[in-house]
Amino acid sequence: MADVILGIQWGDEGKGKIVDMLAKNYDLVVRYQGGHNAGHTIVVDGVKYALHLVPSGILYPHVTNIIGNGVVIDLLALDRELTQFPNIEGRVFISNKAHIILPYHILRDVLDEEGRVEAIGTTKKGIGPSYADKVARNGILMQDLFDLSNLKDKIRYNLSLLKVSHDLSADSIIEDIKEVLPNILPLITDTTKMIWKAVDEGKKILLEGAQGTMLDIDHGTYPFVTSSHTSIAGALSGTGLNTRDIDEVIGITKAYCTRVGNGEFPTELHDKVGEYLRDKGYEFGTTTGRARRCGWLDAAQVKYAVRLNGVSKLALMKLDVLDGLEEVKMCVKYDDKGLPVYESFKGWDKTYGLKSYEALPEAARAYIKAIEDVVGTKVGIISTSPNREDVILR
16 A cells, blocks of 8 residues: 655645655655655755655665656756765666656746746746646657667657757757766666556555645646646556555645745735744755745645545644744634634744654644644644654654
């Protein structure tokens, strides 16, 4: 059976820490959607690891890590990331059906973003255009890397579709690809069959999502979304599993809320409290370094994401960032004009580094109980610092 970990806000919820914490209990960890526009930050023994494509299970020697067919891959970025980790042979595999991001995707991404009346706020890394080519059936698959002559013809055709002047050529793109092929080719396989075999053998599988539910191409705050399915649907289509293969769905949310880029954010704060959350929570993008917009927890939005994804348990991240505030607020619903309705809670002094629920201040426990009451789902995991070991399990 497979368990799913996914974000239920606008991304950056802290999924990487939970995947890292749980991965040791699994045989396979599978990344199922997104590209290197997403980033997981994991802190182990004071050392930070910023993962963009490689599954978070890479830090455990016994775990097999799979990049699924729903992911779009920048080959050069993946190669750079893999060099951080020695001895990956037999531990990292890439779906032959995953799509490749190429330089013309990045060019199109930049031109599209700069040409919009209202920018989406993309990372300009070619993610959207790569997914667009996938849907238009002009995409380049990882399995195409085994036939460079045919690949060059496909690239040449896609370049002919560009309606702007450029200095890209199929020859130069192929030469860049050749630089990383020795490291990438041995990792490419039919990962769907690998995952099915693992299910049949009773192995434990953890599916790792990128970004968050509210960025889902269908169910997010369109058009200010990403180009993949960040909800539970992506976990299935991006791996080849079916609904009967899924056991637990763990939804990750911060104790407050953040968003990168443009788009709706009902509980956003433009005052000193917002600055406090950004500075204390170090709310800057792992991939871009951009400052994140910060606000109070929107429990009404979390409830929507929980229903959409069939979340069975919540993981509440960065509770310690709220330490020291005199008052903490939470959106519990919207009024008839669509404006957030807040409930206020007494603040607390310190939760940082605490490892038991009973040790939490009474006010912090009251806040957690209110989240459970509004959302209708238990908070089963609570993170009280960036460190791997500072987690409360209930």
